[in-house]
Amino acid sequence: MTKQFEELTDSQWGAISVFLNLKRKRRHDLRVIVNALLYMVRTGCQWRNLPKNYPKWRAVNYYFEQWKRNGTFVKINDSLNQLDRLQEDRAAFPSLMCIDSQSVKLTPMIAELRGIDANKKVNGRKRQILVDTGGRIWRVRVHAANLHDGPAAYPLLLDCSAINQRLEKILGDEAYKGVFALEAAKVGLDFERASRPESATGFVPIAKRWVVERTISWTNFFRRITKDFEYTILSSEAWVILANSTIMLQRIFSSTE
Numbered sequence: 001m002t003k004q005f006e007e008l009t010d011s012q013w014g015a016i017s018v019f020l021n022l023k024r025k026r027r028h029d030l031r032v033i034v035n036a037l038l039y040m041v042r043t044g045c046q047w048r049n050l051p052k053n054y055p056k057w058r059a060v061n062y063y064f065e066q067w068k069r070n071g072t073f074v075k076i077n078d079s080l081n082q083l084d085r086l087q088e089d090r091a092a093f094p095s096l097m098c099i100d101s102q103s104v105k106l107t108p109m110i111a112e113l114r115g116i117d118a119n120k121k122v123n124g125r126k127r128q129i130l131v132d133t134g135g136r137i138w139r140v141r142v143h144a145a146n147l148h149d150g151p152a153a154y155p156l157l158l159d160c161s162a163i164n165q166r167l168e169k170i171l172g173d174e175a176y177k178g179v180f181a182l183e184a185a186k187v188g189l190d191f192e193r194a195s196r197p198e199s200a201t202g203f204v205p206i207a208k209r210w211v212v213e214r215t216i217s218w219t220n221f222f223r224r225i226t227k228d229f230e231y232t233i234l235s236s237e238a239w240v241i242l243a244n245s246t247i248m249l250q251r252i253f254s255s256t257e
Contacts, residue, residue, distance in 0.1 A: 002250050003221050005042040007035045012249045015083065019076050028055045036060045041242045044223025068238035077241045078162060080248035081136045087252055094132035095166040098194075099153060099176060100212040102127045102219070103145045106228045113233055115146025125228045127240060128153040130160075130170075135211040135218070137244035138163055142233040149175035154183040164189075171209045219243060 008016070013031050020030050036054040039045060047057040054060060067073050082092040103117040106124030116123050122145055130139040139159055143152045153176065160167065169190040172180065181191035194209040219225050222243040230236040 002254075005039050006250075008038070008249070009253060011253045015080065015249070015252070016076055019072055019079070028059055030063070033060055033063045037064060037242060038246055041222050041224045041239050041246065044226070064235075064238070068234055073238050073241045073245070077245045077248070078138065080245055080252065081132070081138060084136060084248050084252050085132070085134065088134070090134075091166060093163055093166045094138075095168050096208065097130055097132050097138065097167060097170050098209045098212040099128065099130050099156070099170055099172045099180075100209075100216065101149050101153070101175070102129060102216045104226070104228050106145075110228075110231055112231065113142075113144045115144030117145040120145075125233070125236065126152070127236070128156055129212060129215065129240070130156055131212050131215050133208055133211055135215040136248065137215060137240065140237050140240045142228070142236040142240075150178045150180040154180045157183055157187050157189070160187075173209075218247065222246070 008031060013034075016034060017031070022030065032054060036050060037060065039054070040047075040050070040060075045051075047061055050057045050060060085094070086092055103120045103122040103126045104124050105122060106114050113125060114123070115125070117126060124145050125142050126145040126147065126149075128141040128143070128149065129137055131137050139156050141153065141156050141159075157180075164187075167189060169192055170176075170184055171192050171194045174193060176191065177193050181193075184191045219240070222239075225236075225239050225243055228236055230239070
């Protein structure tokens with residue numbers, strides 16, 4: 001995985017542009033807008049400190065707000081995940097997925113949806129991340145860190161209608177065996193608890209489910225999401241999706257260009 005920002009190549013832009021309205025005459029090139037957003041998620045740049053080679057931050061923020069609300073980011077991400085799976089000679093949609101949570105600190109200036117994860121001693125928010133066995137992020141939900149994983153994560157199941165063509169089972173740890181497992185059964189999904197042995201100490205890789213831990217580690221290469229700087233959870237979720245889209249773009253097209 002490339003660790004520095006790179007602007008979109010023609011092939012990468014071609015994979016994204018089909019989801020954007022390019023027929024309408026605009027003041028700003030949407031390719032430049034997308035490059036600005038990918039620059040921000042990689043470098044952690046503040047809105048007002050966008051480099052001068054990009055449009056003014058208000059213009060970039062306008063499109064960010066539009067695309068996060070109308071589902072454009074999720075549609076692009078789903079498409080890139082499918083392309084990456086097909087490139088690996090796998091079915092476009094997964095039959096098995098894994099879920100885990102990541103607690104991240106929230107910037108001090110924000111009080112909305114803040115909580116303390118007593119186990120990890122983190123004052124901020126928690127991300128529920130749903131990935132396939134290749135570590136691709138399909139869905140993410142952000143909430144206050146003091147909420148329990150199971151009850152807080154089950155709304156993800158309601159957002160899986162676009163990707164559940166083959167989905168049969170979800171793997172998770174002990175925290176998801178209650179409410180989440182029951183809600184999964186209601187929508188026709190099996191939940192399997194995959195946890196390390198009680199006698200084990202330190203990090204123990206668990207078959208199939210270890211990929212979600214690796215995906216969480218990948219987020220460290222995107223400074224915008226190493227900490228939660230967002231006033232709204234919708235923005236927090238959008239940046240995580242953009243980070244995964246960046247990884248998929250690099251994986252899909254690095255071998256073809």
